[in-house]
Amino acid sequence: MTSRIEVGLYVFVLATFLGYEVIRRVPSLLHTPLMSLTNAISGISLVGSLILAGARHSTLSTVLGTVAVTASTINVVGGFLITDRMLRMFRRREPRRRQAASREAEKAP
Amino acid sequence: MNDHAIQFIYLASGASFILALRWMSAPATARRGVWIGEAGMLLAIIGTLLRAEIVSYQWIVVALFLGSAIGIPMAFFMPMTAMPQRIALSHAFGALAAALVGTSEFYLHAPHIAAFTMSALGIEVVLGFLTFTGSLMAFGKLQEILPQRPIVYRGQNYMNLGMLAAAIALVVVLVVDPSHKELFPVIVALALVFGVLLIIPIGGADMPTVISLLNSYAGLSGAAMGFVLDNKVLIIAGALDGSSGFLLSLIMSRAMNRSFRNVLFGAFGQLQVSEAAGGADQRPVRSGTAEEAAMILDAARLVIIVPGYGLAVAQAQHKVKELADALMKRGVEVKFAIHPVAGRMPGHMNVLLADADVPYDLLFEMDVVNPEFAQADVALIVGANDVTNPAARTREGSPIYGMPILNVDQAQTVMVVKRSMAPGFAGIDNDLYYLDKTTMLFGDAKAMVTELVSEVSRLAVGA
Numbered sequence A: 001m002t003s004r005i006e007v008g009l010y011v012f013v014l015a016t017f018l019g020y021e022v023i024r025r026v027p028s029l030l031h032t033p034l035m036s037l038t039n040a041i042s043g044i045s046l047v048g049s050l051i052l053a054g055a056r057h058s059t060l061s062t063v064l065g066t067v068a069v070t071a072s073t074i075n076v077v078g079g080f081l082i083t084d085r086m087l088r089m090f091r092r093r094e095p096r097r098r099q100a101a102s103r104e105a106e107k108a109p
Numbered sequence B: 001m002n003d004h005a006i007q008f009i010y011l012a013s014g015a016s017f018i019l020a021l022r023w024m025s026a027p028a029t030a031r032r033g034v035w036i037g038e039a040g041m042l043l044a045i046i047g048t049l050l051r052a053e054i055v056s057y058q059w060i061v062v063a064l065f066l067g068s069a070i071g072i073p074m075a076f077f078m079p080m081t082a083m084p085q086r087i088a089l090s091h092a093f094g095a096l097a098a099a100l101v102g103t104s105e106f107y108l109h110a111p112h113i114a115a116f117t118m119s120a121l122g123i124e125v126v127l128g129f130l131t132f133t134g135s136l137m138a139f140g141k142l143q144e145i146l147p148q149r150p151i152v153y154r155g156q157n158y159m160n161l162g163m164l165a166a167a168i169a170l171v172v173v174l175v176v177d178p179s180h181k182e183l184f185p186v187i188v189a190l191a192l193v194f195g196v197l198l199i200i201p202i203g204g205a206d207m208p209t210v211i212s213l214l215n216s217y218a219g220l221s222g223a224a225m226g227f228v229l230d231n232k233v234l235i236i237a238g239a240l241d242g243s244s245g246f247l248l249s250l251i252m253s254r255a256m257n258r259s260f261r262n263v264l265f266g267a268f269g270q271l272q273v274s275e276a277a278g279g280a281d282q283r284p285v286r287s288g289t290a291e292e293a294a295m296i297l298d299a300a301r302l303v304i305i306v307p308g309y310g311l312a313v314a315q316a317q318h319k320v321k322e323l324a325d326a327l328m329k330r331g332v333e334v335k336f337a338i339h340p341v342a343g344r345m346p347g348h349m350n351v352l353l354a355d356a357d358v359p360y361d362l363l364f365e366m367d368v369v370n371p372e373f374a375q376a377d378v379a380l381i382v383g384a385n386d387v388t389n390p391a392a393r394t395r396e397g398s399p400i401y402g403m404p405i406l407n408v409d410q411a412q413t414v415m416v417v418k419r420s421m422a423p424g425f426a427g428i429d430n431d432l433y434y435l436d437k438t439t440m441l442f443g444d445a446k447a448m449v450t451e452l453v454s455e456v457s458r459l460a461v462g463a
Helices: A002-024 A028-055 A059-089 A096-107 B003-023 B027-049 B058-077 B080-109 B115-142 B156-176 B183-199 B204-229 B232-255 B260-264 B290-299 B309-313 B317-329 B348-355 B366-375 B445-462
Strands: B302-307 B333-338 B363-365 B378-382 B413-418 B438-442
Touching: A002 B003, A002 B204, A002 B232, A028 A059, A028 B003, A028 B027, A028 B058, A028 B080, A028 B204, A028 B232, A028 B348, A028 B363, A059 B027, A059 B058, A059 B080, A059 B348, B003 B027, B003 B232, B080 B115, B080 B183, B080 B204, B080 B348, B115 B156, B115 B183, B115 B204, B156 B183, B204 B232, B290 B378, B290 B413, B290 B438, B290 B445, B302 B317, B302 B348, B302 B366, B309 B317, B309 B348, B309 B445, B317 B333, B317 B348, B317 B445, B333 B348, B333 B366, B363 B366, B413 B445, B438 B445
Parallel strands: B302 B333, B302 B378, B333 B363, B378 B413, B413 B438
Antiparallel strands: none
16 A cells, blocks of 8 residues: 555656656747646546446446546547647748748749 | 557556657647657557457447547647637546546445555546546637636635545545445535535636646546556546646646645636725826837847737737738837746636747747846737736735746837726736836727738838
8 A cells, every 4th residue: 555655756756857858849839839738637637537437336426537537538538629629829030941842843844 | 359468558558648748848849748648548449449358349439430430520620819718628628537437446446446546546536537627628628618706705715625625535534435326426426516616716817727727637537447347548647747737727826826735736827906906096098199109119139029818809819910011121129028827827818929920930938038028128918917007016015926927128218009098817017008118009909900001011112
């Protein structure tokens, strides 16, 4: 029992530091998609909710579990879709190379 | 299915989430990050559905269907200006899920709950419920269902902290003796009310910090659930979410020059209108017309556009993009300077401009673009105010003193598109408007920028 708690705490502390270092590298350009992505990932509470909704412990836990699954599913489905929708909008200018290439293509014939 | 196999699936899922965030570090790989995140989530769901505890799929199917039916349309039809509201709402959903799982775990196992599990459960439920109502309040304020103005009264902080302390004290009682089932609803009620009270004193300008903070709380609540259920992937995802929100709120509070203690105790949103505003300046300002401005813009080599939230309110993003295009066609170099709090959530302005098809390599962060103002012929400010106020550098008594600002006053010419001389969120006068080099272009942002576009195009035709 104690060792399970210890392992859990190790995982938590290491994941927090890792998260901090990884997220520090995300440019402010992408902070909104980042938050939307972490939101989708926080839908991982599905893992806990699914067990409740499907385990038939008691009526209360089935009801609460079903509401929780609905709420997390909204986050998961909506979160990933909208993050992708946002990221699709981020475009660079036409790369110089391609412009040059097309100009040369015009000259060629 | 074999329990070890499920644990490996969870491990793979946790690793995918870390990779997903890793790939968010550049626009070129960011979409790949979303895909691996989706894969990780799918793995976790499949792994869970295979577990022996699940005996009935009926309600799971109903809930999955219902959640998708709500989530999918929201993802496709939500306009980008409404992004902060949507994020606030999804903090609320995420926190609610965690809190409900905690509640039902309590009633399933009380009074046989070990002290450590009960502590984690207490954190999960208190953070979950307070984030739930807090995020709903933030949603209401952002959606303008609720008044945006901060509501403050005397002793507010003592009352709020008192309620939180009471909730924590009751959790401690349950940790010592989990048989006091009757205390649990009281804890839930205290957390729900505390969430509301936490957001009441917060004004619109502080929303970027608040949303980040709620993000962090929702994540920590999920991590606490991981401890209750002894599930490592929940701990990993919750910790990632928690540190992400924490880091973003740090960045936001730094950008607004708030101390971190200020943020932690939710005592923000109380920028007082200080005596700096009292001196009601009657200094002269120079106002100009679109025609004059267009000529200066047309003759410039480098124009730096400074967009603020006012631009989004006026829905002028697309017109600004047209102006940038028109100028670039005339050989003018155009850059956009983005202050960290330009918008209602971290990075919001970048998304709004990307939505208007502005290429992201024209968007520059404050630290990168600040040295360039000295070389700029024109700084064109559209809908931004406090983040351009030189008082932040010079006037020690000013409420925004010390706040990092965009160095627009170093440009050759400053143009400000603004409705009136009304002060910004900080409630103070902007010294910038009285400089000799500043021209005020009074009018609605969208209408004024539209005029600028047509004047610049006319110059192009004339030439």
